[in-house]
Amino acid sequence: MPSSPHCIRLSAAIVLLGALPILAAIVSPIEAVAAVVVDGSVRFQTMDGFGSSERVFDDPHVFNNFNSATGRAATVMTTAQQDQVLDKLYSELKLTRVRPASPDTAVGAGIEPVNDNNDPNVSDLSKFNFVWKNLDAHVDYIARAQARGATTFFLSPLSRETWMGTTTPSDVAEYSEWLLAQVRRSADRGVRFPYLSVANEPSYTRNTMSGAFIRDVIKNLGPRLRAEGFDTKFVTPDDVRSSNGASKTQIILADPIARQYVGALATHLYDEPVSNMSQMKTLADQYQLPLWMTEFTMGAMGTTGRPQDPFSWASLMHDLISNYNVSAVDYLWGYFGEWEGNATTLISLNNTGATYDGFTLNKTYYTTGQFSRFIEPGAVRVKADSNDAGIATTAYLSDSELVLVVINSDHSNKDVTFNLNGLPDITRFTRVRTSAIEDWATLSPLAILGPNFTTTLSANSITTFVASLPANPLGDYNQDGIVDAADYVVWRKNDGTQPGYDTWRVHFGQTAGGGAGNSADAAIPEPTTLVLLLVGMLAMCSRRLTRVS
DSSP: OOOOOHHHHHHHHHHHHHHHHHHHHHHSSSSSOHHHHHHEEEEEEEOOOOEEEETTTTTHHHHTBBBBBTOOOOSSSOOHHHHHIIIIIIIISSSOOOEEOOOOOTTTTTTSSSSOSSOTTTGGGGGGTTTTTTHHHHHHHHHHHHTTTTTTEEEEEEOOOOTSSSSSSSHHHHHHHHHHHHHHHHHHHHOSSSSSEEOOOOTTTOOOOOHHHHHHHHHHHHHHHHHTTTTOOEEEEESHHHHHHHHHHHHHTTTTHTTTTTTEEEEEEESSGGHHHHHHHHHHHTTTTEEEEEEEEEGGGGGOOSSSSSHHHHHHOOOOOHHHOEEEEEEEEEEEESSSSSGEEEEEEEEEEEEEEEEEEEEHHHHHHHTTTTTTTTTTEEEEEEEEEEEEEEEEEEESSEEEEEOOOSSSSEEEEEEEEEEOOOEEEEEEEEETEEEEEEEEEEESSEEEEEEEEOOOEEEEEEEEEEOOOTTTTSSBBBBBBBHHHHHHHOOOOHHHHHHHHHEEEEEHSGGGGGOTTOOOOOOHHHHHHHHHHHHHEEEEEEEEE
């Protein structure tokens, strides 16, 4: 009996499937196309923002000049001129983090130049001096930054009082009293610190202390802060380099009492390979704490074996976030004048003698902004893999947006295909680019159909893609944009009602802005599985024909 048309079509399908590898080899280009695969279902760290260290505007260090009559910088900026700089940093660049450079504790000029008394549990505030850059001016600066969107700030003392030691229990108590007095004073002036570092760079010469001393200060001060109603957590150890920081962190976190008061791990990157950050990452993963990089600068890139240029700084930001799960990146100086070169500051303040001449936005300002202007605190980094070493991509999901930051480090334009998986339906990206000749250039919007799109990336550029996310579907109880088995677990734990279950069942497989077709959990057969299914169906046809004949 002749074969049925249905079985003939199946036989042809199998032949075509078998020929697919040969056809692919014939039509594939010699050079593989660069591809980036983004998977919204694979999630990493929650981002805590971007920021910088700060010196007050009239600090003589800023302009490298001094007015002996005022004891401050000879170059004076008006409040309006300062506001312009603050607007650039916090309203336009959207930095959300401030790390004051305080206090300066020269002999006789510190916050507590002599010990106030012999009881570290009772402070005689008449013996404390918080004025100007010892503390008050920094607190005022933070309040102005807060008004422009800053949310995270913490003291990290550059040095301690000259009479203070770091070896005995009495030293621990006196240092704790000193820090507590600063936290209280700041609160009195309207700024409550969410975080506090025991010291800036405790392996450096100005405020050297051991991990054991830091641990003991945290154990002493943590309960005192809670007793006075402060929720302040410690950032530790905020050290000069990762290897030093890791050794101190091990000592601190090994103590369960100290550990409960630690809110984040932090380090700088000076004088050693960035790969040493893996030591801090291991500890952050072990203790489930965020990892911050709280000070570095393009001017020190040579100490890590990298070129000293703004695009290398952006590549470093990518590496820290992507390879070490760093959730916050702070540049050294947000602004500075003649004392520092352009390589160490995002904004250069210009002056001629005592005359302020305005400011310059350095290229590092713009490369940093390709991240900071679009990645909000609370956004979650998701998986983004590239098959091309010259294309570095990080991806972030917030409640309302998908953000891709893509660096093309090659010296030529490059076509790149992006595959978006485990994400809601996306139809349009806005794009902003910084290159050697562009600063935050707004490109034409990119309309896309389906989960894949191809675009051209300019040579030596950073492009940020932003897409608005549609509302989550009913039954998406964990608010990840997909109704799947994970939502059933949330329903069982938090709801358990029949209507809640029915909603989940009806909408299972749906994604934000679409139906079941774009679900990360939708079972799409692999080619091998498809071949086996077709072979099985053909065998069934053959057996049926045999029985009929």
